[in-house]
Ligand SMILES: Cc1ncc(COP(=O)(O)OP(=O)(O)O)c(N)n1
Ligand SMILES: Cc1ncsc1CCOP(=O)(O)O
């Protein structure tokens with residue numbers, strides 16, 4: 001695969017404490033980095049801002065230690081407080097074009113979820129650094145989704161934009177190669193790593209498939 005110069009990350013871990021099924025989420029994060037994860041997003045959908053901030057600070061100690069970017073899901077104020085590498089937002093969040101105007105986010109990574117084809121034409125896509133193609137395959141991890149893009153949908157989006165594409169949704173060892181072949185620049189996973197008995201091994205195997 002070719003590595004996008006503007007988004008040189010291929011294996012993207014999206015993590016929450018709950019998705020780690022009782023394992024220490026900080027250990028899961030560290031092990032996943034050792035296995036080959038290139039970038040991590042903290043996604044705690046039920047946490048208060050205060051709890052999110054506490055988790056984000058702890059996780060940032062680990063990502064900083066390994067020089068891995070930390071992306072914050074939804075909580076843009078927390079992102080600013082901890083000086084994260086960026087934020088990820090979707091259609092129900094603050095919009096990328098408003099966020100890009102904020103001083104703090106001017107040179108940071110902004111990721112934007114694509115749930116409808118027409119979003120490719122909007123100003124938010126234009127100012128975003130990568131597009132989360134959401135979801136590629138239906139997943140129990142996130143049920144409030146709109147379009148199941150499938151591999152054909154991903155290929156179609158690939159033909160319509162040069163933006164870095166991050167594929168997400170039920171991606172695992174058995175389908176990761178086909179997702180890359182369909183045009184993804186990166187693959188984002190939750191359960192394939194967080195729910196694995198051995199997160200380091202799970203990350204290592206996914207990364208090997210991606211790099212093949
Ligand atoms: C890499 C990546 N892509 C898509 C999403 C989904 O974001 P969003 O649509 O805002 O939904 P929530 O994650 O907030 O439930 C993502 N988080 N990461
Ligand atoms: C956050 C998110 N956005 C679209 S699908 C999804 C969940 C992905 O989780 P999993 O990798 O376990 O299917």
Ligand SMILES: [Mg+2]
Pocket residue numbers: 073074088089090092093
């Ligand atoms: Mg969101």
